[in-house]
Amino acid sequence: MHEQGDFDRFLHAVDVDGAIAETSHQRQLVxxxxxxxxxxxxxxxxxxxxxxxARAASGLSANxxxxxxxxxxxxxxxASFYTEAERSGALSGKTAQAAQVVGATERAHVKAFQKLxxxxxxxxxxxDFQGVxxxxxxxxxxxxxxxxxxxxxxxxxxxxxxxxxxxxxxVGIHSVEARHAAWVRELFxxxxxxxxxxxxxxxQSINHIVASTHFIVAHPKMKARSRPQYTG
Amino acid sequence: xxxxAAETRTTDARSxxxxxxxxxxxxxxxxxxxxxxLGTGAADAASKSEDLRILQLxxxxxxxxxxxxxxxLNEASLTGELRDFAQIALGHERQHLxxxxxxxxxxxxxxxxxxxxxxxxxxxxxxxxxxxxxDIAVAGYNGQATNLTKPTLAxxAEIVSVEARHAAWVRAIAxxxxxxxxxxxPMTASEVAAGLRExxxxxx
Numbered sequence: 001m002h003e004q005g006d007f008d009r010f011l012h013a014v015d016v017d018g019a020i021a022e023t024s025h026q027r028q029l030v031x032x033x034x035x036x037x038x039x040x041x042x043x044x045x046x047x048x049x050x051x052x053x054a055r056a057a058s059g060l061s062a063n064x065x066x067x068x069x070x071x072x073x074x075x076x077x078x079a080s081f082y083t084e085a086e087r088s089g090a091l092s093g094k095t096a097q098a099a100q101v102v103g104a105t106e107r108a109h110v111k112a113f114q115k116l117x118x119x120x121x122x123x124x125x126x127x128d129f130q131g132v133x134x135x136x137x138x139x140x141x142x143x144x145x146x147x148x149x150x151x152x153x154x155x156x157x158x159x160x161x162x163x164x165x166x167x168x169x170x171v172g173i174h175s176v177e178a179r180h181a182a183w184v185r186e187l188f189x190x191x192x193x194x195x196x197x198x199x200x201x202x203x204q205s206i207n208h209i210v211a212s213t214h215f216i217v218a219h220p221k222m223k224a225r226s227r228p229q230y231t232g
Numbered sequence: 233x234x235x236x237a238a239e240t241r242t243t244d245a246r247s248x249x250x251x252x253x254x255x256x257x258x259x260x261x262x263x264x265x266x267x268x269x270l271g272t273g274a275a276d277a278a279s280k281s282e283d284l285r286i287l288q289l290x291x292x293x294x295x296x297x298x299x300x301x302x303x304x305l306n307e308a309s310l311t312g313e314l315r316d317f318a319q320i321a322l323g324h325e326r327q328h329l330x331x332x333x334x335x336x337x338x339x340x341x342x343x344x345x346x347x348x349x350x351x352x353x354x355x356x357x358x359x360x361x362x363x364x365x366x367d368i369a370v371a372g373y374n375g376q377a378t379n380l381t382k383p384t385l386a387x388x389a390e391i392v393s394v395e396a397r398h399a400a401w402v403r404a405i406a407x408x409x410x411x412x413x414x415x416x417x418p419m420t421a422s423e424v425a426a427g428l429r430e431x432x433x434x435x436x
């Protein structure tokens with residue numbers, strides 16, 4: 001499993017700077033201002049499942065809202081990453097095709113969670129992918145790390161969900177993230193399915209890993225490469 | 233030699249499943265964590281007897297996967313990445329089967345028969361069948377998520393994402409879209425049973 005070491009080295013290449021803590025602090029402010037328990041949500045399962053007959057409970061518990069917002073941040077991260085990679089024009093062949101499909105799916109997950117959470121949805125954080133969307137191998141390596149993370153994150157949260165409608169949708173997304181993980185692993189040239197049992201990860205460990213990448217930033221990226229420099 | 237990390241994980245998942253489903257009352261009494269895992273109050277329709285019923289279906293699913301990969305590796309002259317896939321997936325499915333059998337204990341149903349016909353006789357036919365079977369596995373586990381008790385759901389979740397990885401892998405080998413839907417559609421127990429019969433499962 002040498003690839004795991006590579007990813008760890010890659011993900012821990014830079015030190016934690018508290019960006020994710022800042023993001024989650026902002027998230028808490030947003031949430032408490034809007035009121036965690038207010039509002040009723042109808043059709044959550046139907047929405048996420050794309051119009052099936054499943055109906056959600058009339059409201060989501062604070063517990064489920066918290067989990068859905070955590071999932072939404074991970075979906076924002078993935079959707080922005082694939083969108084930026086597609087736009088960079090650095091991808092080709094099967095990788096470009098996969099990125100298009102996976103990117104569209106992650107954007108659909110974002111939209112579904114936003115709609116489900118309504119006013120309770122956290123805002124999209126600012127991202128700086130530090131060039132990994134601009135080269136195919138770096139893109140694939142990061143995609144593998146993100147998708148494996150998403151699988152472990154959903155797995156860690158699924159048994160904690162209280163609403164059966166949300167759980168039904170979440171497990172359907174969980175397995176799609178696993179498909180993505182295997183797909184990008186295959187494209188990167190590492191074994192798509194390493195162990196017989198995939199292990200879950202806690203919110204804390206996921207947050208730590210995401211923070212260590214510095215991909216979530218507190219301020220907009222300075223677009224040195226795509227914008228003219230103004231000195232005065 | 234010390235057991236590998238993978239072996240430790242397997243043993244862990246297997247013993248948890250066994251403990252959760254088949255009893256483990258004595259141990260539960262000794263450990264507060266296990267007592268919490270086994271629980272006493274059923275909050276909804278999910279229950280230990282419902283878990284057992286669902287695991288009988290899962291048993292048939294895992295038997296079918298093991299049989300398909302074993303026969304194809306013997307009969308289909310697999311080569312290259314498809315052979316690697318079949319070997320690795322077989323190893324995983326054997327571990328899933330062992331975990332489910334152990335969890336069911338004496339309640340485990342008998343080993344079924346299989347009539348795969350031409351499905352295990354050529355690489356192309358095997359590849360298409362493997363895609364169908366792995367997709368059924370994903371949909372089958374997903375379809376039972378809300379019926380399982382939470383501790384059993386936690387173990388099932390460790391298995392279903394591996395089935396989803398297999399599904400995507402063999403689809404990628406076939407040059408098919410590995411993740412066609414934004415949300416994987418679940419299947420009911422009877423849909424899974426019908427799908428397995430179509431592939432070659434014979435239970436009588």
